[in-house]
Structures are given as C-alpha cells and as structure tokens.
Amino acid sequence: MAASSNPSIESLVNEASKVYLREFKSSPTTAVCAPGRVNLIGEHTDYNDGFVLPMALPLVTVIVGSQIPGEESVILTTNEAVDPPLKVQIEMPNKNALVKVIPRGKPKWANYVRGVISKYKGNLPSFQAVIATSVPTGGGLSSSASFEVATYTFLDALNGNSSVSPIEKALICQKAEHDFADVPCGVMDQFISVMGKKDHALLIDCRSMTSTLIPLADPDLVILVTNSNVKHELTGSEYSTRKQQCQQAALLLKKLSLRDATLADIDYLKSIGTDEEIVKRIRHVVTEIERTVQAAEALKEKDFVKFGKLMVQSHNSLRDDYEVSCPELDTLVELALQVDGVLGSRMTGGGFGGCTVTLAYKNAVDEVIRNITKKFKGKPTFYICTPRDGAKILSL
Numbered sequence: 522m523a524a525s526s527n528p529s530i531e532s533l534v535n536e537a538s539k540v541y542l543r544e545f546k547s548s549p550t551t552a553v554c555a556p557g558r559v560n561l562i563g564e565h566t567d568y569n570d571g572f573v574l575p576m577a578l579p580l581v582t583v584i585v586g587s588q589i590p591g592e593e594s595v596i597l598t599t600n601e602a603v604d605p606p607l608k609v610q611i612e613m614p615n616k617n618a619l620v621k622v623i624p625r626g627k628p629k630w631a632n633y634v635r636g637v638i639s640k641y642k643g644n645l646p647s648f649q650a651v652i653a654t655s656v657p658t659g660g661g662l663s664s665s666a667s668f669e670v671a672t673y674t675f676l677d678a679l680n681g682n683s684s685v686s687p688i689e690k691a692l693i694c695q696k697a698e699h700d701f702a703d704v705p706c707g708v709m710d711q712f713i714s715v716m717g718k719k720d721h722a723l724l725i726d727c728r729s730m731t732s733t734l735i736p737l738a739d740p741d742l743v744i745l746v747t748n749s750n751v752k753h754e755l756t757g758s759e760y761s762t763r764k765q766q767c768q769q770a771a772l773l774l775k776k777l778s779l780r781d782a783t784l785a786d787i788d789y790l791k792s793i794g795t796d797e798e799i800v801k802r803i804r805h806v807v808t809e810i811e812r813t814v815q816a817a818e819a820l821k822e823k824d825f826v827k828f829g830k831l832m833v834q835s836h837n838s839l840r841d842d843y844e845v846s847c848p849e850l851d852t853l854v855e856l857a858l859q860v861d862g863v864l865g866s867r868m869t870g871g872g873f874g875g876c877t878v879t880l881a882y883k884n885a886v887d888e889v890i891r892n893i894t895k896k897f898k899g900k901p902t903f904y905i906c907t908p909r910d911g912a913k914i915l916s917l
Contacts (some may be wrong), residue, residue, distance in 0.1 A: 527904060529657045533583040534915060540599055541585055542663025544608075544648050548917075549585035551678045555671035555912035556581045558663045558713040559658035559746050559878050560869045561722055561826075562835050563813035565843055568730035569767050571810040574817055575709055576737065576744070576908040577717025578656070582667040583674040585917070586650025595649040596634055596765065602658040603630040611635060613647050625701055633665060636701030637672040638691045643684045650675065651830025657902070660748045661870025663816040665702065666710030669694035674912045675774055678827040688730055691715045705764055719827065719909035728780055735820045738910050742825060745839045745879040746869075746901040747857070747893065751849045753873040762873050770795075779806045805842035809835060829880050833858070836867035845872025849899060852876050853877045856893045860885055893912035 534552050541549045556577040563573035589595075592615075597608040609631045614623060623635045627656035638645060652671070656664040673694055677683040683690065691711035698711075712725050712732060725731075773795060774786050782803055790800050802829050812831045816820050819828040836854050840846040850868040854877055857866040867910025869878040881889060890903050 527579040527906070530581055533555040533581065533653045534585060534653060534917070536599065537583055537585040538632070538917075540653075541649075541651040544597055544651065544875040545587075547587070549651070550587040550917065551675065552583065552585045552679050552705040552915040552917050553671055553674040553912065554581040554583045554915060555674055555714045556669050556717055556909055557667045558710055558717070559744065559876070559906065560709065561744075561878060561880075562816045562832055562867070563809060563840055564710075564810050564835065564867075564869065564872075565763060565845070566806060566813065567709040567725075567727045568705070568764055569806050570778040572807065572813040572817070573707075573709040573725050573727060574722050574735070574813050575717075575725070576906075577713050577911050578662060578746070578904070578906050579909050580654075580656045580662060580667075580904065580906075582652065582656055582664070582671040583915075584650050584652050584671050586648050586675065588646045588648050588679050588791065591647050593649045594638075596631065596652065597650070597869065598630060598652040598654075600630075600652070600654050600658060604628040605897050606727040611638065613638070614644055615762060619853045629702075630668075632667045632701040633697065636697030637669050637676070637694060638699070641673065641676050642689075642693065642695050643680050645676070646679050648675075648679060658746055659752050659875070660750075661712040661875025662746065662748075663714065663715065663870075665698060665704070666694065666706075666714045669697055670714040670912045672709060676913065678914045681810065687715045688712075692730075701905065705761060713911065715911050717909060719908060719910050721908050722817075722820065724813075728778070728863040735817050737820055737824065739825070741883055742864075743881060743883050743886055744906045744908075745857070745881055746906055747853050747877045747879065747888060748904070749849045749853055749874055749876065750900055750902060751847070751874040753847055759845065765847065766799055766802045767806060770799050770814070773799075777804060780810065782807050802846070805838045808838055820826040825864050825880065829863075832865030832867045832878075833879060839868055839872065843872075847873050849874065849897075850877055851891060852897060856896055857881075857889050860892055863889060
C-alpha cells in the first residue's frame with residue numbers, strides 16, 4: 522500500500538467551488554484554508570501548562586463562499602464522514618446585539634461553525650459557504666481545530682481584515698470548542714493551525730502562550746503519519762478523566778499546575794500513599810514536559826537520533842504511565858521501529874486510536890509502509906508530510 526497523496530489546496534478549492542456553483546448557482550468570491558496538525562512530542566502537556574511541539578500538516582480544511590444579504594447563513598460540507606445533514610442553515614446573531622449567542626444544535630459538525638460565529642470579534646455578515654477537507658475526521662490530526670480556524674479566517678476574509686492577534690484568534694477558537702463541542706482541549710491545536718510555518722515545528726509554551734519556531738527542513742528526512750483508522754469509544758470520557766487526575770495531583774502538591782512539578786514531587790506523592798494511578802499520571806506529565814524541551818533543542822542542533830529516542834520514550838510513557846495508547850497504536854510503533862532508517866515513532870493525539878507519527882529517513886519510508894501493510898491487522902492510511910504554513914486567505 523502506498524502513502525495517500527495529500528490533495529493540494531488548489532484541488533480542494535476547485536472541489537469546493539464546483540459544489541458551490543452547483544448548489545448556489547454562482548461562483549464564490551472568497552477562499553481560505555487552515556491546516557490540521559501532528560504533534561511531534563509533548564502529549565497531554567498542554568492542559569498542564571507545559572510545552573508541546575507540533576507542526577502544521579499539508580492536510581487542510583478549505584472554505585469557499587460569499588457574503589449574502591439577510592439574517593441566515595448556509596453552510597455545506599463535502600465531508601461525508603460527519604453526521605448528516607451535510608447542509609445547514611444558521612440564523613445569524615442580531616447585528617445590534619451586544620452578546621452574539623447562537624444555540625447549539627444538530628448536526629454536531631455545525632457546532633464548530635456556530636461556536637466560532639458566537640465568539641467572533643468583529644462584524645458578522647451572513648454568508649453561504651462550502652467546506653472541503655483533507656484532514657481525516659477523528660484521526661487525531663485535529664480536524665476540529667482546522668475547521669474552527671478556517672471558519673474564523675473565512676469571517677476575517679469577508680470583513681477584509683482581522684481585529685485580533687493570531688494568539689487571540691487561537692484562544693477564541695479553543696473557547697468555541699470548549700463551549701460548543703464540550704471538549705476541554707488545550708490550546709495546541711488552534712495555535713499551530715493559526716501560526717504554523719513551512720519547514721518549521723512550533724514549540725509552544727502553554728503557560729505564557731508564547732511560541733518559538735524550530736527549523737525542521739532536512740531534505741533527507743520526512744514525517745510519516747500513519748492513521749490506524751481505529752477509534753475507541755473511550756476517547757472523550759478518558760480525556761476528561763486524565764485532566765481531572767492532573768488537577769487532583771496539582772492540588773495535592775499545592776501547585777498551580779503540573780508544569781511546576783518535579784521528579785522529587787513524585788517521590789513525595791509516593792511517600793504519602795497517593796494512589797498509584799495518580800502517581801503514574803504525574804510521572805508522565807513531568808517527564809514529557811522535559812522530553813519536549815530536550816526535543817526542541819535536539820531539532821535546533823539537528824540531532825535527529827536524539828529526537829527519535831525521545832519520541833520512543835514519549836510513546837512508552839503514554840502507554841505505561843498515562844495509559845492512553847491502545848494495542849493498534851503500540852503495534853504501529855513497533856512495526857515502524859523494526860525498519861532501518863527509522864529514528865523514532867510514537868502515538869500522537871489524545872490516544873485510544875488515531876495516528877502515530879514517525880521520523881524516518883526518506884529512503885526508508887517505503888519499507889516502513891510495506892512492513893506495516895504486511896503485518897498490521899487493519900487498514901491504515903499513510904501520509905508523508907513536511908511542515909507547512911498556518912491558516913491563510915487564498916486568491917480565487
């Protein structure tokens with residue numbers, strides 16, 4: 522099985538524009554895109570005020586559309602992996618209202634649009650739009666943040682400018698996901714979708730909300746994202762449970778967050794008889810934050826061997842201490858690491874299914890794909906990626 526070809530932004534725009542013409546009997550005037558992301562290292566650290574190191578993907582969400590008169594917007598998605606219907610009408614907030622409140626509703630996918638509209642800082646014209654995406658839904662590559670950031674960018678494009686900074690834009694999209702999708706996500710996904718840059722990863726400090734671009738542009742290296750196409754139903758509830766356990770640990774240690782915790786704190790928790798599960802959770806967070814800082818330094822120094830080792834350590838910690846991996850992800854990592862030329866591999870995203878991310882020399886990638894295809898009991902999808910730019914307005 523070969524790697525899936527990443528549809529170009531142009532092809533997605535063309536696809537969406539054809540649907541727009543068929544549906545609305547006119548051509549769109551505005552187009553935007555926002556990427557999904559893969560997190561190279563730093564998992565479940567963002568909501569603990571830690572560090573994360575994602576990169577923006579060539580997989581993107583595209584929105585094409587136009588401003589229209591009236592008080593109702595119409596949105597259609599070409600993504601058949603979401604709950605139907607694929608076309609919805611949204612009653613826009615009264616333009617004179619101080620509070621722009623839109624009720625949540627069905628289908629669920631439209632709540633991401635409703636959430637961003639509700640929290641948008643600026644004029645809210647009515648519009649009609651078509652959404653097309655190459656980011657797999659539910660694969661751990663942040664299709665939701667891509668969708669939210671594309672929506673905000675589309676509203677900016679209709680207005681001709683943005684009234685907020687990139688950081689505020691990311692935070693607004695995060696709040697939309699909290700309030701309209703009931704997902705208590707950290708800020709990583711929205712940050713990288715807004716602020717990604719070609720040939721760079723982005724080291725994000727989730728406490729100070731600052732970020733540093735880290736070069737990742739070696740022509741001999743690629744990032745292989747492998748989607749297990751497995752999604753266990755535990756994902757949502759277990760995410761919330763892990764977050765609560767981290768908060769409980771921080772309270773026991775009398776710290777604002779686990780960002781301030783140390784290895785010595787783990788010994789202290791053991792000494793007072795803290796539940797072993799809580800101890801394991803804090804051990805993952807403390808060591809993962811340190812791994813992420815080391816990994817960023819390794820990339821700066823082009824020490825890709827060290828970076829790969831840190832990736833493997835991260836996966837082992839997520840599997841054993843944070844317990845968010847699953848047999849399918851463990852197998853994908855093991856099969857990748859069997860191939861010469863693979864430097865590191867780990868699960869990425871929330872866990873319990875979704876994707877792995879593998880750092881490998883370019884000439885080893887085909888063998889990795891062959892090995893996984895031959896031995897993995899499932900139907901994975903492969904994406905060969907290099908870091909891309911964040912959200913942008915496109916010309917039609």
